[in-house]
Amino acid sequence: MTARIVVVGDLVTDVVAVLAGPPAPDTDTAASIRFTGGGQAANTAAWLAWHRVPVTLLASVGADAAGAARVAELRAAGVDCPLPPRADAPTGTVIVLAEGGRRTMVTDRGASVLLDPDAVAAAVVGADHLHLSGYPLLDDGSRKAGLAALAAAREHGLTVSVDAASAGPLRQVGAAAFLSWVRGVDLLLANLDEAAVLTGSAAGDPTTQARTLATDLGAAVVVKRGAGGAVWADAAGVVTVPAPPATVVDPTGAGDAFAAGLLATRLSGGDPRASLTAAAAAGARAVARIGARP
Incomplete structure (x- = not known):
């Protein structure tokens, strides 16, 4: 039986501008611009559905046309979106400048x-695995919901993965706080910048960073290296895989596709090498087109 994954985090509208060159201050810069569905958690959920994994997304949108469109897109892709829209805030928007x-x-x-902590905790029950985007933990307004998801997962015996989300907000909350929130999870994913923040080693080797975090957390840790591939570290050792060749059009959502490929393979019994290989292939597929979804 395929494991059901519940993903917790953001669902927003992405305004993606793929620039023809570096932005020129005080004048025009040519770009290809698209309005697409976005949000780290929503993107990961969409890619999980593309892998034919049963998936539920717990994310809040506004009671507006944008929110209705974002939810409709995901439902059409096979993602369960049970939370009702919120009348007290608009659907989030992210402007993405890719160059x-x-x-x-x-x-x-x-x-x-x-995000409502009680609704999130209740919706976690009955799933097999929780994948938590780091964004809820990195914002004061949504942190209680992120922590409630983790607590519910522990209480009901789910396996848990967390994506570190973004280096800037991580610096603001501090590595010690973030690591204290995710201690006890089964898997942590971080890119090079996020791993540097979490280990306090900006010039550190990714393998060393992965080992350090794995030892600290008692968990498996994956450090994503972009075109350099990825590293998996856990108590059994270290596994590295290269990234497949790819023509980069838009890197938006590549890490989300990577996470989905990894989880889809790992939760169906794949070992770390097979999981990383599938993840890297999904990331390469994502960067070859504009937008963060399959």
Whole structure:
């Protein structure tokens, strides 16, 4: 039987601008611009559904046209979205500037910060695995909901993975606080910048960072290295895989696709190498097109 995954985090509208070159201050910069569904948790849920994994997304949107459209997209893709819209905030919006293989995000989380802790805890019951985007933990408004999801998962025996989400907010809350919140999870995912924040080692080797975090947390840790592949560290040792060749059009959502590929394989019995290989292939597929969804 395929494990049901519940994903907790953000569902927003992404305004993705793939720039023709570096932005030119005080004048025009040519770009290809798309309005798409976004949010780390929502993207991961969409990719899990693409892998034919039963998945529920717990995320808040506003009672507006944007929120209705975002939920409809996910339901059409096979994602269960049980939480009702919120009348007290608009659906969140993120402006994504992609250029030269990198992306910068300008974020208005909107209704995403209004996740209800009780509703989240109740909806976790009955799933097999919780995947928590780090964003709820990194904002004061949604932190109680993120912690409630973790507590409910522990109480009901779910396995748990957490994505560290974003280096900037991680620095603001501090590595010690974040690591205290996620201690006891089964798997932590972080990119190079996030791993540097969490280990306090900006120039550290990714393998060393993964080992350090795995030892600290008593969990498996994956450090995503982009075009350099990925590293898995746990009590059994270290596994590394290269990234497959890819033409980078838009890196938005590549880490979310990576997480979904990894979870889909791992929860169906794949070992760390097979899981990382599937994750890297999903990430390569994601960067080859504009937008963060399959």
